[in-house]
Amino acid sequence: MSELNQKPPRWADRLLEWFCTDHYLEIIQGDLRELYQKRLKNMSRWRCNLLYIKDVLDIFRPFALKKITPVHQNNTIMLKNYFKVSMRNFVRNKSYALLNLGGLIIGMVSVIFITLYVQNEKSYDAHFAESEKIMRIRHDLFRPGGELIYSRASGLPALAGALREKLPGVEHATNFYQIRSSFRHDENAFIENNVLLADSTFFDVFAQPIIEGDKNKLGLPNTVIISESTAQRYFGKSRGIIGKNLVFTGSDTSYEVIAIMEDLPFNTHFEADILLSNYHTPTIFGRDTDHQTYFNSWGTTGWFTYIKTDLSLTEFNERLEIFTNEVNKAHKDQRSYGVFIAQPLSEIYLTSKFRDELNKTNGNASLVQFLSLLTILIMCVAWLNYINLTTARAVERAKEVGLRKVVGSDRRQIRLQFLMESMLYNIAALIVAVFLVWATWNMFTQFVDKPVLVNLFGNIQLWGILVTIILIGALAAGAYPAFVISNLKPTVIISGKFKSSSKGIFLRKALITTQFMIAIFLCIGTIASYSQLKFMLNQDKGFDMANLISIRYPVSNDPDTPAKFNKLVQELRQESTVTGVASSSGIPGILQLGGRFYTTDRIEESLPARRMFIDDHFFDVFDISIIEGRNFYINNVRDTINSVIINEQAAKSFGYEKPADAIHQTLLEGDRALQIIGVVNNYAQVSYQFEQPPIVFYFNPEGAARLSIKFDEGESAQILSMVKKKFEANFPDSPLQFIFVDEFYNRLFNNDQQFSKTATAFTFLAILVALLGLIGFVSYSVSQRNKEIGVRKVMGASVKQILLLIANDFFKVIVTAGILAMPLAYLVVAEWQQTYVLKQSLGFGIYIFPVIGIATMALLIVIGISFKTASRNPVHSLRYE
Amino acid sequence: MKYTQLGEFEELVMLVIGNLGKKAYGVSIKNTIEEKTNRKPSIGALHSALHRLEKKGFIDSHEGGATAIRGGRRKRYYELSAYGKNVLQHAHDLRHNLFTQIPGLAFNRSSDE
Numbered sequence: 001m002s003e004l005n006q007k008p009p010r011w012a013d014r015l016l017e018w019f020c021t022d023h024y025l026e027i028i029q030g031d032l033r034e035l036y037q038k039r040l041k042n043m044s045r046w047r048c049n050l051l052y053i054k055d056v057l058d059i060f061r062p063f064a065l066k067k068i069t070p071v072h073q074n075n076t077i078m079l080k081n082y083f084k085v086s087m088r089n090f091v092r093n094k095s096y097a098l099l100n101l102g103g104l105i106i107g108m109v110s111v112i113f114i115t116l117y118v119q120n121e122k123s124y125d126a127h128f129a130e131s132e133k134i135m136r137i138r139h140d141l142f143r144p145g146g147e148l149i150y151s152r153a154s155g156l157p158a159l160a161g162a163l164r165e166k167l168p169g170v171e172h173a174t175n176f177y178q179i180r181s182s183f184r185h186d187e188n189a190f191i192e193n194n195v196l197l198a199d200s201t202f203f204d205v206f207a208q209p210i211i212e213g214d215k216n217k218l219g220l221p222n223t224v225i226i227s228e229s230t231a232q233r234y235f236g237k238s239r240g241i242i243g244k245n246l247v248f249t250g251s252d253t254s255y256e257v258i259a260i261m262e263d264l265p266f267n268t269h270f271e272a273d274i275l276l277s278n279y280h281t282p283t284i285f286g287r288d289t290d291h292q293t294y295f296n297s298w299g300t301t302g303w304f305t306y307i308k309t310d311l312s313l314t315e316f317n318e319r320l321e322i323f324t325n326e327v328n329k330a331h332k333d334q335r336s337y338g339v340f341i342a343q344p345l346s347e348i349y350l351t352s353k354f355r356d357e358l359n360k361t362n363g364n365a366s367l368v369q370f371l372s373l374l375t376i377l378i379m380c381v382a383w384l385n386y387i388n389l390t391t392a393r394a395v396e397r398a399k400e401v402g403l404r405k406v407v408g409s410d411r412r413q414i415r416l417q418f419l420m421e422s423m424l425y426n427i428a429a430l431i432v433a434v435f436l437v438w439a440t441w442n443m444f445t446q447f448v449d450k451p452v453l454v455n456l457f458g459n460i461q462l463w464g465i466l467v468t469i470i471l472i473g474a475l476a477a478g479a480y481p482a483f484v485i486s487n488l489k490p491t492v493i494i495s496g497k498f499k500s501s502s503k504g505i506f507l508r509k510a511l512i513t514t515q516f517m518i519a520i521f522l523c524i525g526t527i528a529s530y531s532q533l534k535f536m537l538n539q540d541k542g543f544d545m546a547n548l549i550s551i552r553y554p555v556s557n558d559p560d561t562p563a564k565f566n567k568l569v570q571e572l573r574q575e576s577t578v579t580g581v582a583s584s585s586g587i588p589g590i591l592q593l594g595g596r597f598y599t600t601d602r603i604e605e606s607l608p609a610r611r612m613f614i615d616d617h618f619f620d621v622f623d624i625s626i627i628e629g630r631n632f633y634i635n636n637v638r639d640t641i642n643s644v645i646i647n648e649q650a651a652k653s654f655g656y657e658k659p660a661d662a663i664h665q666t667l668l669e670g671d672r673a674l675q676i677i678g679v680v681n682n683y684a685q686v687s688y689q690f691e692q693p694p695i696v697f698y699f700n701p702e703g704a705a706r707l708s709i710k711f712d713e714g715e716s717a718q719i720l721s722m723v724k725k726k727f728e729a730n731f732p733d734s735p736l737q738f739i740f741v742d743e744f745y746n747r748l749f750n751n752d753q754q755f756s757k758t759a760t761a762f763t764f765l766a767i768l769v770a771l772l773g774l775i776g777f778v779s780y781s782v783s784q785r786n787k788e789i790g791v792r793k794v795m796g797a798s799v800k801q802i803l804l805l806i807a808n809d810f811f812k813v814i815v816t817a818g819i820l821a822m823p824l825a826y827l828v829v830a831e832w833q834q835t836y837v838l839k840q841s842l843g844f845g846i847y848i849f850p851v852i853g854i855a856t857m858a859l860l861i862v863i864g865i866s867f868k869t870a871s872r873n874p875v876h877s878l879r880y881e
Numbered sequence: 882m883k884y885t886q887l888g889e890f891e892e893l894v895m896l897v898i899g900n901l902g903k904k905a906y907g908v909s910i911k912n913t914i915e916e917k918t919n920r921k922p923s924i925g926a927l928h929s930a931l932h933r934l935e936k937k938g939f940i941d942s943h944e945g946g947a948t949a950i951r952g953g954r955r956k957r958y959y960e961l962s963a964y965g966k967n968v969l970q971h972a973h974d975l976r977h978n979l980f981t982q983i984p985g986l987a988f989n990r991s992s993d994e
Contacts, residue, residue, distance in 0.1 A: 030954030
């Protein structure tokens with residue numbers, strides 16, 4: 001009958017099968033079927049279906065539901081058993097267990113270190129009270145047409161005051177300017193690099209605790225506040241020195257210490273050892289105005305401005321826009337207008353990277369993000385490892401599981417057992433990991449190169465992360481093996497027919513492939529970053545910075561200083577180990593001040609360029625080549641008056657097609673007419689990450705800020721002591737400040753170097769974990785194929801052929817991993833390279849090489865492990881057939 | 882013997898089971914109830930009642946009779962147990978007793994006159 005073929009909706013049936021207890025299922029379903037067929041005789045199919053569904057839903061009553069298994073009374077006892085069994089398994093298969101554990105440990109150690117590092121980086125400036133309310137206001141300068149002239153992290157002298165008065169919502173505002181100078185008290189004299197010209201409003205914004213004294217007087221004439229360690233340096237103690245004097249050698253003025261403040265912790269984006277009253281700013285800068293006028297001007301940069309406000313960032317920015325417009329209207333300048341930008345304090349250290357930043361290592365946000373990602377990757381690899389090894393071992397545990405099921409355990413209990421086992425693994429790994437971290441703590445701090453929050457145990461965030469990891473590891477990673485194992489059918493196992501399913505093998509291969517994919521990807525990335533770094537460091541910088549020591553002009557009030565200085569220069573030139581001495585206002589790596597110039601044929605438009613004051617030895621000492629024209633001559637009087645040399649970039653920006661065209665051309669600066677007598681190459685005055693600025697060199701053999709001394713190879717220690725002796729002989733007041741130019745310059749690449757170092761270290765770890773996984777996987781696979789290998793040998797296969805057979809399998813895995821990883825890596829690397837002005841064209845080598853390298857290592861492992869089995873007498877493997 | 886309470890619907894079901902004799906199972910019980918009383922219990926309600934009755938021991942069941950119409954699934958036949966019969970009798974007696982003591986109803990017209 002055709003009606004019999006019409007069935008009620010399948011899903012309704014399935015629903016019924018799902019909730020209905022076995023006792024009633026058959027008869028109820030039968031009844032429903034019967035009713036359905038009977039109804040079909042009188043009603044439409046559709047209506048019958050509807051009624052069927054209604055009936056099914058109506059069956060959903062307590063009596064018909066499947067019983068949830070009642071809680072087993074012997075839970076706690078079973079847990080003890082699970083624990084015992086886990087331990088026994090661990091002991092019996094020490095090598096697998098250790099491999100597994102090893103992977104997890106490595107993963108967790110990385111997580112701990114990275115988390116601590118990231119926390120450290122993110123902790124900057126958070127120690128200030130109400131730090132979330134603090135913002136820095138920086139400025140950009142634009143030409144009337146909208147073209148950007150410069151961007152600065154600092155503000156202008158009048159900005160703080162104006163913000164305080166004119167912008168509603170600003171609770172407090174302060175600004176400071178960083179100077180370097182030497183100070184003296186009795187016999188103690190030091191050069192201080194972290195001196196801030198400030199007033200008491202500093203403490204309104206940055207509530208740095210005061211140990212002794214009254215901070216409110218800062219800003220009055222001749223007042224100074226010093227940090228604890230500074231006090232220690234000058235006075236030998238940090239208490240009871242209120243009222244004592246500190247002499248500011250720059251102007252030989254005496255300042256009274258009115259308060260001592262706590263040292264700023266290392267995780268602050270600026271340093272402040274001495275807060276000098278900004279009352280004397282005009283005098284210090286050599287300006288002929290008074291304090292009031294100076295701080296009402298919008299004429300200079302370098303004043304770092306901070307405010308404290310309750311407003312949200314968006315609200316504040318709205319008002320800031322209005323404020324900016326007002327300021328620009330009031331100070332209409334045809335040549336430029338300014339834009340003010342607010343930076344929340346918490347973002348400064350990580351993201352702010354302007355040329356005049358107070359802290360040169362700002363802007364590490366990408367490294368921080370990268371590390372966070374890296375840690376997840378490594379942990380994933382470790383977890384994949386765990387899943388792989390455990391499921392592979394399922395066969396060994398099959399008999400145990402089968403027996404348990406026969407005796408009456410249900411799947412839930414078995415799952416619980418294996419989840420517990422994975423929990424044990426994870427906890428054990430954590431304990432060992434924490435111990436390792438504690439033990440290698442010093443190595444870590446050295447590697448990172450700064451103090452790290454040592455809050456290993458009280459660190460809530462860290463432990464929160466670790467607990468989450470254990471939970472995910474134990475539950476998620478452990479769940480899959482638990483499910484797989486609990487689903488083994490006891491009948492199949494005990495009858496001896498059990499073999500790993502093909503689906504299982506495929507999954508395991510997929511896992512191993514993923515592990516290697518991650519490892520290869522990281523490898524490529526690391527090599528890319530390393531070679532980019534090397535490329536940048538090895539760039540022909542156009543000058544030679546080896547064997548070069550640079551010292552600063554002494555800070556002294558002695559009117560004889562210039563004369564003495566020249567004498568020193570001559571003396572140094574006589575030394576046999578010294579190949580050259582040059583004086584200049586700056587050296588490569590230190591940003592120079594700029595000026596504006598007009599070329600004679602472009603009178604309307606002024607062009608910016610940096611200014612350097614050098615002597616006639618400068619280019620020689622730094623090995624900068626003069627590509628057109630000539631160097632300054634000391635005997636040429638005109639040279640000292642108005643000759644200038646420019647660099648290639650300047651030649652280009654001043655509009656000369658070829659550098660040669662610039663020779664003998666006139667440049668106007670203010671009302672000075674300068675003649676270009678030479679052009680030098682675009683040596684790297686600033687870090688190679690940026691474009692080189694145009695530079696104009698003036699000849700000023702006497703007004704130097706720095707002396708650069710080139711010496712013979714290998715003489716650095718002797719040179720240093722010699723220079724120090726001579727210097728201190730001539731300038732007892734002023735301690736020698738020196739740098740080695742190559743070290744100094746390379747520090748500009750600090751961020752990239754850190755990045756490369758860290759990436760390398762963790763990639764190494766990831767590869768290690770992947771290889772551990774491979775070891776486990778291979779040895780297991782090989783033992784599975786014991787009989788197969790035995791049979792092959794009987795049929796005449798040689799050891800080599802067996803090895804090839806096994807190696808082939810894994811070779812395919814790695815090649816697949818490589819093929820999958822390469823395009824991904826390519827995209828990421830290309831994206832990352834955009835951040836560099838100078839890109840190295842990375843050849844295909846960096847993609848192929850890691851794959852080959854890892855493949856080789858893996859192959860060696862595979863061969864090493866299978867060798868024993870491959871060469872074994874087949875009698876042993878086939879004995880029990 | 883303390884006889885447990887019998888719900889109205891349960892009693893109905895038991896009566897129908899008694900009437901159907903050897904042929905009492907889910908669908909037949911439902912149909913009979915519909916025929917005789919114009920009530921239309923759902924299969925769910927019916928089986929729920931059957932479950933209760935079986936648990937209380939008033940009815941027994943045995944399986945049998947798979948047919949094509951049921952997709953090859955068996956039926957469960959119900960029949961009154963001895964205990965069940967007793968309970969039914971007791972309930973009937975109780976009602977009858979009380980009923981006959983009500984003045985003014987059809988049976989007792991004679992007491993009026």
